[in-house]
Amino acid sequence: GDNEVALVEEDLPQGRVYYNGSQLWKVLVDKRENIELLVTLREDKDISMWGGNSTTVDVLVKPNSVEKVRKIFKDNKVGFDIVIEDLQKVIDEENPAVIELDDRRGHRLTWQAYHRLTDIHGYLDYLAETYPDLCSVQTIGQSVLGKDIKVLKVSNGKPGNKAMWVDGGIHAREWISPSTVTYIINQFVTNIESEPASIQNMDWYFAPVLNPDGYEYSHTVDRLWRKNRARGVGQCSGTDLNRNFGYRWGGKGSSKNPCTETYGGSGPFSEPETASVERFIRSIQNWKAYISFHSYGQYILYPWGYDRVVPPDYKDLEAVARRAAQAIRTAGGPSYTIGPAGGTLYPASGGSDDWAKGVMKMKYAYTIELRDSGRFGFVLPANYIQPTAREALAALKVIAEAAYLA
Numbered sequence: 001g002d003n004e005v006a007l008v009e010e011d012l013p014q015g016r017v018y019y020n021g022s023q024l025w026k027v028l029v030d031k032r033e034n035i036e037l038l039v040t041l042r043e044d045k046d047i048s049m050w051g052g053n054s055t056t057v058d059v060l061v062k063p064n065s066v067e068k069v070r071k072i073f074k075d076n077k078v079g080f081d082i083v084i085e086d087l088q089k090v091i092d093e094e095n096p097a098v099i100e101l102d103d104r105r106g107h108r109l110t111w112q113a114y115h116r117l118t119d120i121h122g123y124l125d126y127l128a129e130t131y132p133d134l135c136s137v138q139t140i141g142q143s144v145l146g147k148d149i150k151v152l153k154v155s156n157g158k159p160g161n162k163a164m165w166v167d168g169g170i171h172a173r174e175w176i177s178p179s180t181v182t183y184i185i186n187q188f189v190t191n192i193e194s195e196p197a198s199i200q201n202m203d204w205y206f207a208p209v210l211n212p213d214g215y216e217y218s219h220t221v222d223r224l225w226r227k228n229r230a231r232g233v234g235q236c237s238g239t240d241l242n243r244n245f246g247y248r249w250g251g252k253g254s255s256k257n258p259c260t261e262t263y264g265g266s267g268p269f270s271e272p273e274t275a276s277v278e279r280f281i282r283s284i285q286n287w288k289a290y291i292s293f294h295s296y297g298q299y300i301l302y303p304w305g306y307d308r309v310v311p312p313d314y315k316d317l318e319a320v321a322r323r324a325a326q327a328i329r330t331a332g333g334p335s336y337t338i339g340p341a342g343g344t345l346y347p348a349s350g351g352s353d354d355w356a357k358g359v360m361k362m363k364y365a366y367t368i369e370l371r372d373s374g375r376f377g378f379v380l381p382a383n384y385i386q387p388t389a390r391e392a393l394a395a396l397k398v399i400a401e402a403a404y405l406a
């Protein structure tokens, strides 16, 4: 009408995406035809695929397709279990409201709920203010929509320290990942004197939320958003940041189609989020390890991800991964599968881990897929934050020890 005001993109009223009646099914893929069937159903937009292993795939079925897919599975004798009857209900119960306490000791993080970006950034700033001899915050760049990408450095400042990078939140919907990174930070900073030499004499660089636009969008609009928020040419927006790194960019498992979940962008490091990481990591020497936290599936993955091949020193990475998985079990955690990313999950090129190892020569490069194994998937209830982060810390310490000796 005449009295409409022009709105800038960020102010446009965006309706929330609801998942009422969407169901999560665990589908048996014991026959090759089952996978082909799933591919067709995905093309027809009846389902989307969340994750899986060699025997089952977790499939999200759209409300209006539930009966159709059920019939197709019955006719083709495809076995399945309904794991979530109504995804929206699980989304609504996943994250309790953050209780407002007077005594927040200068920050708002609780590790009992998933927090918004401002709480996470506020926590990093609080640490830099409170522990100036140990912690410092750097803004390494901005996202597509201008949000800061922050890195917390934790270091005793000893010359000759080796360096380790730990990131989270490359994928927006994997909320357990930023929570785990901040939990680890908290453990290190508040207990630094009781940590072993491998942790004390290490320059730590933590980037809890590498995809701040996507992270916020997954809180406010679409809980299942994965990519960044780059405006696409047509209707479709977002680049998969874990297909946008500059090693074997554009190969297997990444898509040229902006409408898909694995769109790799217009070129390597085309996105400001990944370009900021590249610039920052290149500005520092002495890297020994790179860890990227994702969810879900409980995997400790090492390069290569771009194909079913391994680097020459893969035995070193395998041995450390095995010890890390053992440490998780010792800490009371569940079993994590270890192996090379491409061969264990699926080939996917342009991943951060491959770039860290292939270009930056960081010996111990890992992608850790946190909990769970498909009961809640991406929508992991907040009461799992502490047990999941605790076991991730146990794994990280094993990797730090290896990096320290490398």
Ligand code: ARG
Pocket (backbone or CB within 6 Å): 242, 294, 301, 304, 305, 306, 341, 342, 345, 346, 347, 348, 349, 350, 351, 352, 353, 354, 367
């Ligand atoms: N789930 C992760 C992804 O799809 C796995 C990445 C493993 N690394 C790799 N370079 N493919 O991004």
Ligand code: ZN
Pocket (backbone or CB within 6 Å): 170, 171, 174, 294, 295
């Ligand atoms: Zn991920």
